Amino acid sequence: MGKTVLFREFEERDTEFIYKCKNDKDLNRLIVGSFHPISYDEARNWVHGCMGEHESYKYWAICTNDDEQRIVGWISLSSIDRVNNSADFHGIVIGDPAYRDGFAWIESYLFIYDYAFEVLKLNRVYGHSRIDHHASQMTHKLFHVTEEGVLRQSVFKDGKYIDVTISSILRSEYLKFKSEGEYEMKSVLQRIKMIKKSNK
Amino acid sequence: MEIKEFIQNFAEQFEDTDASVFTPDTVFHDLDEWGSLIGLSIIAMIDDEYGVTIKGDELRTAKTVADVFELVKSKK
Numbered sequence A: 001m002g003k004t005v006l007f008r009e010f011e012e013r014d015t016e017f018i019y020k021c022k023n024d025k026d027l028n029r030l031i032v033g034s035f036h037p038i039s040y041d042e043a044r045n046w047v048h049g050c051m052g053e054h055e056s057y058k059y060w061a062i063c064t065n066d067d068e069q070r071i072v073g074w075i076s077l078s079s080i081d082r083v084n085n086s087a088d089f090h091g092i093v094i095g096d097p098a099y100r101d102g103f104a105w106i107e108s109y110l111f112i113y114d115y116a117f118e119v120l121k122l123n124r125v126y127g128h129s130r131i132d133h134h135a136s137q138m139t140h141k142l143f144h145v146t147e148e149g150v151l152r153q154s155v156f157k158d159g160k161y162i163d164v165t166i167s168s169i170l171r172s173e174y175l176k177f178k179s180e181g182e183y184e185m186k187s188v189l190q191r192i193k194m195i196k197k198s199n200k
Numbered sequence B: 001m002e003i004k005e006f007i008q009n010f011a012e013q014f015e016d017t018d019a020s021v022f023t024p025d026t027v028f029h030d031l032d033e034w035g036s037l038i039g040l041s042i043i044a045m046i047d048d049e050y051g052v053t054i055k056g057d058e059l060r061t062a063k064t065v066a067d068v069f070e071l072v073k074s075k076k
Helices: A012-022 A040-050 A103-119 A134-142 A171-179 A185-199 B003-011 B036-050 B056-061 B065-075
Strands: A005-008 A058-064 A071-081 A086-094 A124-130 A146-157 A160-170
Touching (some): A012 A040, A058 A103, A086 A103, A103 A171, A103 A185, A134 B036, A185 B036, B003 B036, B036 B056, B036 B065, B056 B065
Antiparallel strands (some): A071 A086, A124 A160
């Protein structure tokens, strides 16, 4: 299957896109963090912060697979811990609605897992998501991510306390599932069908 | 292959959007609920119900539900 998207370093030209996404209340509706509008300068500073190599975090621009490599979203690993060999999969944001076709999203997940487990050779990748973020919860099932527990009322957003789930996948699990073809598109589609049928 | 049934199948992939919203001219990318999981669900539904494999760039090129219907029909 040809790649839908590529992953590259952030560039100055990404600032406009980031400015629009960071100020899109709908886009930020289900993220764990709080939403507040930012200025263009703040967007530029954010982009600069993403550039280059950092010990504890790494950001990539998700971009179109063509000569232009136009940014359509971003993805990141944070809290990279080389003592405990773990990192926080901070999440995927696909800001361009046209690229919310599922393929970019799956490729992004696999890119992060590949980087974390096969390049950095981390042992554990974890993440946090709002309990009402159904897409995120479904993702756990699709990628064989284990939900470890609930951080009760751990986030205050939009005037209410929200539960957050913490989940993880281990390197041994990722490699096993990968070798079994569980991350091929065909397998992912099969699991979606099964989950949808079981939810009816 | 009938478009009415296709629209119904398409609409069923959305959990929070009323089925009455969906017509042949519905620009599905503009729907509030549209997202990557819905996109994948649509692709899975088409594979399951119509035995047709849709690629991401094909779904991306389609603007309306009717466009997706025509795409699936052309591959059968």
